[in-house]
Amino acid sequence: MKPPQNPVHGCTEAAQNGRDIARMKDEMNKFHGPEGSCEAVSDMLSRIGDKWTVLIVSYLGNGPMRFNELKRGIGNISQKMLTSTLRNLERDGLISRTVTPTRPPSVEYALTEMGHCLLVPVSNLAAWAVDNRERIAAARSSYDARTPE
């Protein structure tokens, strides 16, 4: 029996008010506490939060892809950004780059084990974003409605 579909993101204000919050605080304290790790987290989040990283990682979650395959899939990304984002991901050990010297040569990108690993928390966050999209939209229009007074 594995973690039962756990509703990490459902969070309809019931489930979370107990244990999870406590565990989470611990995480967060170990995270502000020893000065260093805080920066590490901040760092990772700006890497991940950049305009393309998560898109690419999530596309590669469906299996290895070639350069232009990715480009077409994502659609509106420039070669420059695709290249540099892929480079950074490779540098961080999150994806692998395999060149097959045919002519013209083809290059395959794939998630590494660590890349797949990252996909887990990221997809949780993504799920949260999807699930709370409407609430946020509502909060925004509500806020906008009562501020420009």
Place this chain on the structure above:
Amino acid sequence: MKPPQNPVHGCTEAAQNGRDIARMKDEMNKFHGPEGSCEAVSDMLSRIGDKWTVLIVSYLGNGPMRFNELKRGIGNISQKMLTSTLRNLERDGLISRTVTPTRPPSVEYALTEMGHCLLVPVSNLAAWAVDNRERIAAARSSYDARTPE
């Protein structure tokens, strides 16, 4: 019996290769599929991935705080960025702003229920970042060592 300390981030290549990956793919597909939600996720991630949002949210995870309290806690944030990030979070319904009209007035910021809710997936991601910090650092120096050839 609740989710057993689930090793969301430990991911020592064992636990994840089965079900979780599959579930995750589903998440990701529902996420690329219906055109709209993909943007929503991308949006949220750039919000969250910006330089300060997560820091602030995580500080507020320890309880309500006042403006300068936050500023001191974080340390190197400018007033401008603190103000605007707080404003955005308030607009999105993730934090509340309460003015107590003493003199000089004091303003308290606190996470809303949705804010706490966000903290859960975020702390998972943070945990991942902490746990994989060294592997990433290693990957980077390895990469840097063999590229500038």
Place this chain on the structure above:
DNA sequence: CGGCATCCTGCGGGATACTG
């Protein structure tokens, strides 16, 4: 104390053109 307004800079990131 908790802000807004202003000025100024760096760099993220798009468009375009050229190579192996």
Place this chain on the structure above:
DNA sequence: CAGTATCCCGCAGGATGCCG
């Protein structure tokens, strides 16, 4: 096909100064 190189623009975001 899979890049590299160059140019150029916008805006995130720091520094500084003023207000209730």
